[in-house]
Amino acid sequence: MKEFIMNQEKLAKLQAQVRIGGKGSARRKKKVVHRTASADDKKLQFSLKKLGVNNISGIEEVNMFTNQGTVIHFNNPKVQASLAANTFTITGHAENKQLTEMLPGILNQLGADSLTSLRRLAETLPKPAGDKAPMVTVDEEEEDDDVPGMYNHKSLLDYLINFNIISKEKA
Template sequence: MKMASAVRTGGKGSVRRKKKAVHKTTTTDDKRLQNTLKRLGVNTIPGIEEVNIFKDETVIHFVNPKVQASIAANTWVVSGPSQSKRPDNLPNLKKIAQQYQRQEPAGAEDEDDEDVPDLVDGETFEEAAKQESS
């Protein structure tokens, strides 16, 4: 008698079910999303260590995310574990961003030194090589 109540879908007097209904897992949503992204032609972008998304005065921070993009479809996908940061951390993040921007131009100047120098008008590579060897 007790088993009958375990397999009944409704109340007393309803029909017993013949087999247990199997519920689909949530991976179907993930598979659908991956199929849609594949149709859009997204490619994985390697080498991104962190992503900050600013939304409604909160910051969604991803560490080592999986970033996929389709520039033709104007679509960017950022997936992975995330943390929501409060506005009280926002001034600290702005200071860090400004420090990175200050450091970047200094690194850009060093790269110019490694480039091949421009030739003076009227000279050829052969003439410049002869002058350096003398």
């Protein structure tokens, strides 16, 4: 009799595991096994192959600018494209970075709206004690080296933005 009670308890536990809703609802026939990410990746690659995507080589980095002022940065991505299907894929390790982390190398990629958001971002940066005071001073002896002094964020950012606008006008 004791074995019979134990089996009933095990059976009740198993029944509770496969029940979808509450008491009195239907039970599933079998437990659904969730697929791994690699299975989804294979399915995606198969769909891309049907679209006829081709690899594009020679792309070292991809930067996607968001409305929040962040950049999704891919270093050495795998880029595929199908012009007939109007499809582009970028695969690789993505990093979310702030726009200021990518300066100054990213300036030639910025559009007009990004430049204005960059200027607004410069205004919100914390200012040093003196508005015109440089953050790091350069000694007279160090001026012979090719290391220029750093200025406060706003003046440096304004210089870079103005330089970028002037270089685009000349082109």
